[in-house]
Amino acid sequence: MISALRLGTRGSPLALWQANYVAGLLRPIVAPRPVELVLIETHGDRDQASALSAMGGFGVFTKAIQNALLDGRADVAVHSLKDLPTIPEPELELVAVPPRGPTGDAFVSRKHKRFDDLPRGAVVGTSSLRRRAQVLNRRPDLKLLDLRGNVDTRLRKLDEQNLDAIILAEAGLIRLGLADRITEILDPSWMLPAVGQGAIGLECRASDEATKHIVEALRDANTYSRVLAERAMLYALGGGCLVPIGSTSKVLDGVLTVRGAVLSPDGRRRVVATHTGPATAPLATGQELAATLLSEGAGELLESAPK
Numbered sequence: 001m002i003s004a005l006r007l008g009t010r011g012s013p014l015a016l017w018q019a020n021y022v023a024g025l026l027r028p029i030v031a032p033r034p035v036e037l038v039l040i041e042t043h044g045d046r047d048q049a050s051a052l053s054a055m056g057g058f059g060v061f062t063k064a065i066q067n068a069l070l071d072g073r074a075d076v077a078v079h080s081l082k083d084l085p086t087i088p089e090p091e092l093e094l095v096a097v098p099p100r101g102p103t104g105d106a107f108v109s110r111k112h113k114r115f116d117d118l119p120r121g122a123v124v125g126t127s128s129l130r131r132r133a134q135v136l137n138r139r140p141d142l143k144l145l146d147l148r149g150n151v152d153t154r155l156r157k158l159d160e161q162n163l164d165a166i167i168l169a170e171a172g173l174i175r176l177g178l179a180d181r182i183t184e185i186l187d188p189s190w191m192l193p194a195v196g197q198g199a200i201g202l203e204c205r206a207s208d209e210a211t212k213h214i215v216e217a218l219r220d221a222n223t224y225s226r227v228l229a230e231r232a233m234l235y236a237l238g239g240g241c242l243v244p245i246g247s248t249s250k251v252l253d254g255v256l257t258v259r260g261a262v263l264s265p266d267g268r269r270r271v272v273a274t275h276t277g278p279a280t281a282p283l284a285t286g287q288e289l290a291a292t293l294l295s296e297g298a299g300e301l302l303e304s305a306p307k
Contacts, residue, residue: 004034005214008065008074011039012150017175018200019078025098025218038074040065066092069203075211077203081196081227082169084203086235093206096219097227101171103198103248105131105191107184108158108173109165114184118142122164125157129265131167133244134191136267151176171198192246192261195230199223222251225282229258232286237262237293238302251279258289262298271298 005026009019016037023035042064061083068074069092081097088094107115118124118139125147126132132144145163147154151172158166165183173182204212226249234245237260244263249256256279261272273292277285294302 002033004036005030005076005211006036006038006074007076007078008038008040008068009078010042010061010065013176014151014172015078015080018080021175022076022078022098022200022202022218026214029214029217038068040068040074066203069205075204075208076215077201079201079203081199081201082194084196084201086195086231091206092203093212094201095204095212095215096202096217097199097223098202098218099220100223100226101198101200102174102185103193104170104185104188105193105197106168106170106173106182107165107186108155108168108181109183110159111164112183115139115165115186118164125154125161125163125166127154128167128194129242130194130244130246130263131191133263133265133267134246134261135167137263137270138190138267140267151178155181169193169197188248192248192259195234195245195247196227199227201227222279225251225256225279226258229256229277229282229286229289230260232283233258233260233290233293234286236287236290237298243302254279256282256285258285260289260293262293262301264301264304269297269301271296271301 007019007023009015019037026035042061062079065077066089069077112118120141121143123143123145124135125145127146127148135142147157147166151168154166154168170185173179202215204215230247230249233247237245244265246261247258249258255276257276259274261270263270271293273289273296275285275289275292
């Protein structure tokens with residue numbers, strides 16, 4: 001009997017899409033070895049009532065899957081990379097990131113065609129501290145409602161609670177075949193995505209050289225460089241602290257450009273900076289961007305954040 005290559009994943013529809021996508025990429029590489037999914041319930045899945053910010057923000061959707069790697073129930077962890085803390089697990093390694101999906105934030109509404117069409121006092125649902133702060137920075141008159149649940153649940157709440165709009169990740173809607181629900185992709189000049197948004201992270205045990213060698217075949221060089229830089233910036237700013245932080249990045253002709261923003265939770269204060277470097281040195285580029293943000297006032301925002 002050939003042992004299966006086991007992929008650890010959450011059981012939400014989007015997580016299963018991602019895990020099945022990765023499984024489809026791996027099967028021709030490891031054939032005739034089977035690839036199977038191991039479904040794991042995380043703390044974030046069990047607690048659908050609390051605001052994510054109130055749950056601490058450290059691995060609520062990833063820690064249980066990492067534990068399955070560590071105790072041998074899974075060989076590869078499949079994460080939404082934006083959920084994976086930047087503080088590394090000593091025995092685990094982020095081995096590969098396949099080509100990145102869309103990184104934008106989608107405005108979804110049945111009442112208004114554009115974000116800028118929202119009337120004063122309109123109610124917008126989001127579970128993200130980052131989105132909340134950036135919305136309030138642009139439109140302090142709006143009312144923000146904390147909205148938890150998977151994509152389908154949030155779309156249903158948009159209708160059931162008669163909300164003016166909700167904001168979701170573009171990639172999730174597209175991957176679930178719900179692109180027709182997108183009203184507008186918000187301008188990334190003011191709505192910077194989460195670090196790692198749209199990317200799938202593949203994590204293995206650091207000691208499992210055979211599995212790491214297999215998974216490395218799925219590494220997209222440009223995507224890997226971009227997310228390493230974004231994560232290096234976030235780590236240098238304090239990792240998983242409860243501060244709204246967004247980032248965009250691109251690689252062009254071997255040059256990596258990363259833009260980052262740090263905001264106060266109420267959106268009143270915003271520090272933005274951009275840094276470039278060689279795509280072959282993403283960690284340095286991300287760290288240097290963080291240093292620039294700190295020098296321009298982000299440090300004060302980080303220090304005043306709830307711990």
